[in-house]
Amino acid sequence: MLNRLNLSSSHTLSKTLRRNILVITLGSLLLLTACGGSDSSIDEEVVEDIIAEIPTDTSTEITDTDFVATDWTEETHSKNVDPNFEEVFDDNQVKRLDFVVTEERWQSMLDDMTATYGEFGQRSNNNGLIDSDENPIFVPADVYYQDTQWYRVGIRFKGNSSLQSSWQAGILKLSFKLDFDEFEDDYPQIDNQRFYGFKKFSLKNNFDDESLLREKVASDVFKKAGLAVSNTGFYTLYVDHGNGPEYFGLYTLVEEIDDTLIETQFTSDDGNLYKPEDGGANFAEGSFNEENFEKKTNEDDEDWSDIIALFDALHDDTATTAPATWRENLEAVFDVDGFLKYLAVNGIIQNWDTYGRMTHNYYLYNNPETSKLTWIPWDNNEALQEGKQGGALNLDFSNLDSSNWPLIAKLYADDVYKTRYNDYVLAVIGDSFNTNSMQAAYDSYSALIEPYATTEISGYSYLESSNDFYNAVEQLNQHAQSRAEAVEAYLNSQ
Incomplete structure (x- = not known):
């Protein structure tokens, strides 16, 4: 008699592929019976188990939770290290970040913005600011830096008047909030994930600053005067939301006050x-x-x-x-x-x-x-x-x-x-x-x-x-x- 199949624990098969395999397997069993094989009696319990394995919802093609964090190292991803300020906030380099987010999740971010601020590129009817107490939604995205991957990082748009003004002006260079373990409950592989010891950042779009220097320079001046203030650094941002990486422009990465600043200063x-x-x-x-x-x-x-x-x-x-x-x-x-x-x-x-x-x-x-x-x-x-x-x-x-x-x-x-x-x-x-x-x-x-x-x-x-x-x-x-x-x-x- 055929051995029982257990495909429910597969880490790489999509629901559709699993369904197809199960259907084929069931078909093979029935064919064996019809042909009168040497062991033509099929255990009814086996058939029932196979039928139960066939998913009724085949809308999700990829099991998003089934991945191995192969790039994870103690130095780059662990919570058990001191924040690496020299790596992350280097005054002498412009560094690069890449976001890779599924087309569906990116669209959900845009839909959320539309629900709050209206159609992209259109001013509100009263030409004033819409008062919203709700932050934009977080979605999981993969972040890449110097050929290293961080997994299912929470990203969302951020800002108040600057966010709304940019959106209504039709400028997609929006500021982002990053939280590296925002979705750790959904993805146990990223429990306490950090970026060189940092949990979260603000990625500022240098709104209404044609020099793109003010956020960075002002922080430098406060720091030189001996005040507690966020560290900052220049980064280019590329976002791939389904059509390959797109250049979103030059940003300023800003240390979060409630993350490492109060801990280190x-x-x-x-x-x-x-x-x-x-x-x-x-x-x-x-x-x-x-x-x-x-x-x-x-x-x-x-x-x-x-x-x-x-x-x-x-x-x-x-x-x-x-x-x-x-x-x-x-x-x-x-x-x-x-x-x-x-x-x-x-x-x-x-x-x-x-x-x-x-x-x-x-x-x-x-x-x-x-x-x-x-x-x-x-x-x-x-x-x-x-x-x-x-x-x-x-x-x-x-x-x-x-x-x-x-x-x-x-x-x-x-x-x-x-x-x-x-x-x-x-x-x-x-x-x-x-x-x-x-x-x-x-x-x-x-x-x-x-x-x-x-x-x-x-x-x-x-x-x-x-x-x-x-x-x-x-x-x-x-x-x-x-x-x-x-x-x-x-x-x-x-």
Whole structure:
């Protein structure tokens, strides 16, 4: 009698192929019976088992879960290694990433965007921004870097106004979020998968930046000034969603705050990390709302007492009645020096899309070593220019509305803090934003990325011609000089 067949454990056969084999096998058994073979009696139980094996749903041709992670090594894919910053964030190279995603999954990403923001390449009816609290969907994709494969990496589109503006303008050079073990529950082979020790990244599209340098350079300046900030690097991106690799353009890879930054730039990553947004994120008196301070760590611990303590200290009456006591209480819960240094850097480089103009694009981390909330800048593609919507803040905050932006206005109104801020302004313009060093950085970086920036493809670029790139770089050089003059004028007025 024929041996029983067990095809259900096959790792390489599609459902359709398995079905065909089973049908053929059943047919062969029936043929043997009809021909009166030496053993023509067929075990009915065997036949029933074979019939049960025939799939009724043959829509999936490939068993997506059946693969072997052959490129996996401890150094490249494991969680058990320190993040390799030299490999991933190399200031002297433009590196390449490739995404390979099935046509169906890519289409699901586009369909999700259409459902949220309308048809690709069409403006909304009111020409305004659509308010959506939902992030775009994640799908699994394979990521390739230097001939090495990372498996079923979660990728999704990312961004707020920049994402919608690009989509409606018909530009497919969209920013991405990458999470290397997003789908580990579906694919046990990628449990705790990492990219040289990193779990996730933002891949920024340099939206509305014809120089393609601002995100990178702003991060460099903050870092040189001694502030906690994401590491960044230049990457080209190619996406294969069914028709071979397509050049999506030059991107900036950005380290995620809630991944390796708090782990490597602080003594511990056990503290509360917040991503403030909207409403009370301006720290106006009485405006605290838990929803405006989303927790990125310790999410299950419903305790916002450190943020509340900052609100209370900031708005205490001792700010005017007993300034020394006010400063002591504020510095017990908030890294004031770090914030004043941030204000100096942010004011000199100019960045309108952050606190002082907008209630977003910063993080707060409760440093376990000091128990103080520390300010961390984020999303700097709009920096290094005067800016939009009223432009960047002046270096002099005397006329800033203290009811809307008290964290700046109240500190600047205090003579001790104002003097400390002015000292940081002088230090930054003499070192981390020194005109000569900035112009040298612009020359070096622009030469590095020029071949990739000037060959971006229409529909995947914010450049209309290569001249846009060269003109934008020249504007950055002029900006560096003008900011030195602005600092000089400001300090002379004090």
